[in-house]
Amino acid sequence: MDEVNGVVPPYAAGVGVGVGFGGNFRKVSREEDWRFHATEFAKGVAELSVEFGKGCRDVVRQSILRDDSFVVRHFRGPCKAACTKLKFLNEYLPEDRDPMHSWSVVSVVFAVVIAVLIVTSESDTTTQLIQKLHIYPPNATRILLPDGRHLAYHEQGVSFDSARFTLIAPHSFLSSRLAGIPGIKGSLLQEFGVRLITYDLPGFGESDPHPQRNLESSAMDMLYLSYAVHITDKFWVVGYSCGSIHTWAALKYIPDRIAGAFMVAPLVNPYEASMNKVETRRTWDKWTTKRKFMYFLARKFPVALPYFYKRSFLSGNLDRIDKWLSMSLGTRDKGIIEEVKYQEFWKRDLGESVRQGNVKPFVEEAVLQVSNWGFSISDLNVQKKHQGKGVFFWLKSLYKRPQQELTGFLGPIHIWQGMEDRVVPPSMSEYVHRILPGAMVHKLLYEGHFTYFYFCEECHRQMLTTVFGNPQGPLTVEVDLIPPVKDKDDVDEKNEEMEEEVEVSYSDVTFI
Template identity: 65%
Template sequence: MTEVNQAAFSSQYVGMEGNAIGGGGGGRGEAEDWKYHAAEFAKGVAEMSVEFGRGVRDVVKQSLLTKDSYFMRNIGEPCVKFCERLRFLNEYLPEDRDPVHSWSVILFVAVVALAALCISTGHDTTTTLVKRLYIHPPSARRILLPDGRHLAYQEQGVSADRARFSMISAHPFLSSRLAGIPGVKTSLLEEFGIRLVTYDLPGFGESDPHPNRNLQSSALDMLQLSYAVNVTEKFWVLGYSGGSMHAWAALRYIPDRVAGALMVAPVINPYEPSMTKKEISRIWENWTSQRKLMYMLARRFPSSLAFLYRRSFLSGNHGQIDKWLSLSVGKRDGALIEEPTFERFWQRDVEESVRQRNVKPFVEEAVLQVSDWGFRLSDLKIQKKRQGKGILHWLKSMYSQAEEELTGFLGPIHIWQGMDDKVVPPSMIDFVQRVIPGAMVHKLLYDGHFTYFYFCNECHKQIFTTLFGNPQGPLPDEVEDQTPIKIGQENDADEEEEEEDTLGDTARD
């Protein structure tokens, strides 16, 4: 036995000596041995980690996740309630997906993406020129409302006493009274005899905020403004994009004062209960994921909008319109917003909109669009007034000769909608046509959200011609009779006045 071990030891020693003498062959053997040992060590560490994780999981289940544990008694129930509130998110998953697995993967990917974004922005070495927002000195006219608030407004076109048609407009989101009809020429307004009055919504521009505003209070503000600026006849309401919900409110709450409605790319509540599932799907599929998220936050978690708005258009810096509003624009819209004229107009309008640096009005405006309006668009449909129920009402209708009354908005509603609009999908207007069949819709085949309404004199003229017919100019001035008097007549008149004065003096004597 000893001899065998000695022989084995001798052969091993000789092999080691040979490796030492051979040099290169021995180096490759040692490298292979190192790789083998490293791989085995890594496998061992992985197996130990898996076993350790399983052990931790078992300990957590046995000590923390039991019904009687401190954790479940104090934290488990609030977590269950919170998860129940988020259960509506499962509607966005396909039917064959497990919510627990899917949302865990989504959360992990979101964390990784956010970390990558932070790293990329942190190591960004490019320098870009950032234009600061400039707050201009106050310049608006203001009226005092019955509740003590001030409302800022702007007038364009002809004066009140010479206006054939008066038009009042509320501005869309992230805008101000300066918007009105962007780029409309004063000469065109005078040609049609139009007086255009635009105003700042509460908390925007130079208007005071409203403590509890809604669409009904918005319509009443418009009514008070019309009286204050001496609009004695019925006026037209103008609604563009997000500002159209205030025009819809005017048709609902002050219809007796409204002559008609001009709508351009009007929005509706994307959660309108009258919409079918197919209509909802057609509307939502056209929006970017960011825009869908903003609508969801406005409806479910409105307080989160304040943080997002402060980091974007309330940060004090100018930014791109598509990023601020989460828009996806078509080719023609994209080319328009890159033009210097549009950029100057947009930046000045934004500066006026955010002059108070108050985030609350913007959150209110976003929430108004996706919450209950207090009415449905179908309420504006012209229809017979519903009679009361019962035998007495039936007998009254049999023997009464009174004409049937109509409800809804009785004036004209004109809507211009671009078929390439990525902000207000054309499918929204299809829904409006269904619930308000009397509305006259003008579909623009190649236009988007901005191209037909911004800086297009020919477009503005087409709109006014459709609404008011051929231009007739402003109303003539009311002047007194200025019939010329001949010189001879003047002398005779002077002599008669002298004779009357002489007779009067004689009578007094």
């Protein structure tokens, strides 16, 4: 019927299609039929959108733009005054254009262009800031431990035979043996006669991983290292931030080898049961939500940590330390991590830390921070050893006075704590001072987490002076002035030669 009336049905549209009675029609393909339906659907959507926009416009006019509405009553005057001042811009529009419509379009286009420029500039800046992590060739000195593992260490200061004091420093999370006391000068160590030894924790840097690492094994590694580097006397341990957990372990498991300890912003297990409610609340309130979440994962779901570590510091790209460790830093800490000397140190230390590319040591270190240590810090208190109970011990005490043996750690403990520290809150040091009254806590009013320990020569001098007193220089090495004893036959032969020379000389003189 449509053909008779001269109307071409949609499915017959195409090139070469006749119009009217007797036209030659060709068969339409499925692809052309799909395109037709898609076009019609798009037209329908456009028409509905236009009608919807008109409806929204009418609703706005009837509800918001009425004379008695809140918007009109409060903003009509300022808008009218602004439009009056900007009315001269209408002269630049074509005569047949409505100013209201034209300036609306111009404003939208301007906003879109600004947004595109901002996104493009941010994308370009991000691309420029991404740097690849550089790992240097291995060059560490290593020792062989009794279990067959190798431990890498780094030595600074005076030699072992002239050292007045020896320090051993385990490093913190995402660090290496290169850290030690960052920026400390060799001249200062020489002035105090200090020998500083730092080492890579198992799996970090060039140290072999430990199959079942815990804090007791960490203390034993420190003990074996002291024997290997010729430390015959007691030594001091240094702890910074989360690396202090290994310092606490040394004080617990090898106290007879430790002369003393000094720590800066020492970390305490945030889940420690002996912390009171105030200390716990003040500790957790200082941390970011992401940091709290990472502690939760380390304690409950450590299998999820590799996902985050591989996407951050194990990805091979450089980024800010506060972002990777989810730290909230104060103004002074933010300033020091932006300095060139810190950036250079951070890149070198980070590259050495992740040298092996193994995520397991980092997971182990994170779990150690929040799990059961196997001891409490209160165990380090000096106390009398229990002598036993019962009638037998009572009768024995009547005839022989029992010797009161002391347990715990007998040496001094110094702690420096920045009161503006948001990484290791001051509440942790206050907790340590509460359960270890003998520990000396030095409060730093305007210092953060990095400012007192990193690249501060005056701060380093203050710490060494507080612990060791006035500098006395290295020990004098005694030199044996007695010549070595030679073989007896060589001595007799030498004496005979000297006698012959004397006789010849004497005869010559007599002859003359």
